[in-house]
Amino acid sequence: MSQNPYRTSSLAQVGCEAAGDRWTLVFVRELRHSPEKVWAALTEPGQLAAWAPYTADRSLAEAGSATMTMIDDEHPQDMEVEVVRAEPPTLLEHTFGTDLLRWELAATDTGTRLTLRHTVQDRDWIPKVAAGWHLCFDVAEKLLEGRPIPPIRGASAAGFGWSELNDQYAHKLGIPNTGLPEDLKGQNEGP
Template identity: 35%
Template sequence: MNETLTVADGRTQLRMERALAHPAEKVWRALTEPSELSRWFPAAVELDLRLDGPISFTFPDGEDDFVEDPDNTGVIRAFDPPRLLEYTWGVEVLRWELEPTADGCLLTLTATFDDRPGSASFTSGWTICFDALDRVLGGSAVPEKDYAELHEYYVKAYGLDQGEVLDDGSIRFERQLIRPKELVWSVLTGAEAAAIGSTPPAGFVAKGIEPGPVEELTEPTRLAYSSPQGEVAWSLRDGNGGARLVVTQAGPAGEYLAAWHDLIESLAGALINQR
């Protein structure tokens, strides 16, 4: 598997390649026939297989990867069997290409989307789907991979663990996590209780920060407190495959970027073994 993450026309573009020991025609059927898609694709698919044909996606038990924009419909934008299939999924664009090789074919997926902090989730999910596709096609020796380990690997590979210093000197981290926000909150608070007017639990405080009293508290989605080093706010919401964390500190706060990075990555590491 080869993965690259780039920016094209202001949008994030993920490109993934997988060499398959199967002819392009066989792989094409797995990409386009609903009965075949149901064996490896992350959603049930209904489609009118033609240029400009409609397509829809349904998740089992009402699950939905598009938390903020639950648009599970699309349209086929390119159709050239058995070589090219491109369609939209909400605002995302998925482009599937097949190139014959001496041993089978090369499958290339190019996914275009806006949620760059979710890139590790998308890559991990598609990696697992590609493995399932290979097994469906007859590659029974393909081992199943652990989503959590994959996700944290791609976070580091893409630099998605890095925060940013904004123009006003404040800092901001946006980090996709692998567990739901309720579990993340319990890990952050530990044995301590968060309360308005009290010092925040240690899990919310980076090295070098002198925490003042909690000023905002909505469990399990928001905690903010004052500090001589600048007001700190933690926010959690549903993301792709787990909670999406945003941590901010009012500026000037650039000198604390490394401390917040270490704290957030410690949290992410602790979550791997949590269920």
């Protein structure tokens, strides 16, 4: 385990929904921050780079094309994405390769209920994606609190409990844990 001042938070409320021939992870996280503050973390490139596996070439607060740069390993990769919907500060929906991410923000008495709906090709990926987003959201929470810690993404996620989270989310969701495909082992164990 790293010397990083990080402790894994409790498992999130998660679900898995069939979406035609695809599957959607529903990941709910309660954050102690306003929807406006959470919205900025989801849409502003500088904030994204501090917690997510990617950053963007522009603010994601408006619909339209954008380039996301995957920064989860040693070789950053650009990916063309489309911001399908942007309704500040309540709804952000964008493509992510062949995936679709829908971020729903609802004000609560204590801050924001963030619901991520991440649609993927294969059901086997749901617990893996949940584990990766869990770590990313833990980092985002620290950033929003004004106590940032280094991002946890890519292969380094293994040192912060990604495998255990993958096991726990697989069990919680009732999805067999298939581990990572051979071509990704040691490369990317995050979202």
